[in-house]
Amino acid sequence: MIILFFISLITFVNSLSLKQVLLAIDCGGQESFNSKEGYLYQDDQYFSGDSRVSDYTYNDVVYAGIAYTFTPRVYFTERHGNSFDYSIPIIKDGQYTIILQFVELYFENEGDRQFDVFIGTNRILHNFSIIDNKHQKGYAKEVFIYIEIKDDKVFYNDQECSKGFVNGKLKIGFRKGAADLPKVDGIVIVKGHNAGEEEKNYLIDNWEQMLEENRKKEAELQRAELEAQNMIVPDQVEQDEGEGLFSFLLSPIGIGIIVFGMSVFGLLIFTGENEEQKNKNKKKNKSK
Template identity: 30%
Template sequence: MSRNMNIVLICVELICLVKLSYAYEVIYAVNSGGGAFTDSHGTFYDADPLEGKTGTASDFGKQLSIGRVPEEDELLYQTERYHVDSFHYDIPIPSDGEYTLVLKFSEVYFNSVDKKVFDVVLNSAHTIVKKLDIFKQVGKGVAHDEVIYFTVLRGMLRYERGESRVRNGQARLEFVKMNGFDNPKVNAIILFKGHNRKDLDQIPRIQSIEEYYDQGVKDKMDAYEPDEDTIRNIRDEVQQEAPKIRKTSGPKQQNPYALDDSSTMLPIFIAIGAFVPLLFCLCKM
């Protein structure tokens, strides 16, 4: 009997070890443009390491309520870091294995497509997100996550069919400025390490965009049962509807892009400055 019991215990231990080997571990988490933060899943995000170094931190998004996420997690999508040029984070790659990179975004300023469009490049070699237009993906004030899977084997990072070498235990995550479009940005970054790419239930995911809009439709239907045309109209209305402005305490948030217009005004200021002395000389004559 004891022998059978030992066999059972060994089997249980093996099952536990297998389950542990498939668990995901948070390697790196950053609240871009904001301070340290713990989300509703208990994941701790460090304060932005680029503060005071590169780009601009903004909490302009606090004026909006963010769709697709619980209220306690909205802050991750309300703060952001953007830059007038390309910028990057160096993310740790401690060892070989499978990795899942989640990039968190929300459009909190623009109200139309083709305004803010940019690429995201990993390890200076792999374009992991191409021509991202957040508004085109989900609209304004709605969370959008880009989920990227890659592996590292014998120091080589492999993404799709390409590979690049991991140097000094780090990979560069770059948000690339595209000509003719507004500044690249990111709201939060989290990197998981695990061993079972198929079992993704352990990684917290935001509500699907279909469920989000379906919920909006359901809320508008109230207690009656409209016909198919009405349902279609309600769905279109929900998808086009801008998020409600949230009333917040304290001073109004500064427009994060207001300072970007200074470069266009500079030639005007120079011209005025040059014209005033000239006008004075002409009057003297």
């Protein structure tokens, strides 16, 4: 826990308050898990349409490491297809940030995959390519979309997104564009418009330096924890039940109790034998 806390401080991944994150979805994922920031990624849900799941756990790029993120697990799986939606429940009016998380693990070049992203019927991203001048294959990419929900309507850039908020659910759509199929790896819904986009850009611009700092700090904290463990005094180490009893019996008090018990046991046997002898003598006297 200590290590994860300091990693978050170094890499700026803790820029999101845990109270701000309303929902995080690991698209294509089958199990929930905690991010480095400490908020919960839920298993894949709220989706509909023509789509399927891919798992890249054993992909060579994944094995080498996803760049631009310290929570790579969300990028191990994806949902992709011809046309699919996520209908995400949001209870209260207010300002929100949608963070769409992507990584390209199949294509090599910019434009090999291009797709559109909608809120309701309004197109927010057109012929969007995950790979660009800053993001190669295996580089995590986040897109921040700032919206406002008011009176059962959703607004983007002060324009209403028709059918974007229906029955208390925000509708995010993924549609085919100029090349191949749309996909998404994660969706995070954040309360407010201070969702850490500047920190994310700083992380990208200084990735190698921050990655090295992260490795050094993690190694230092691991070494500190090992040193702390080696400083434990042996008699403070908790013994198991058997070892504790054995040590007690060998102590002066334990030996005293054993001796006393044996003495009492011997006295009882001696008393019993005397009583038995007296009874025998009485029987003999009566027979005479």
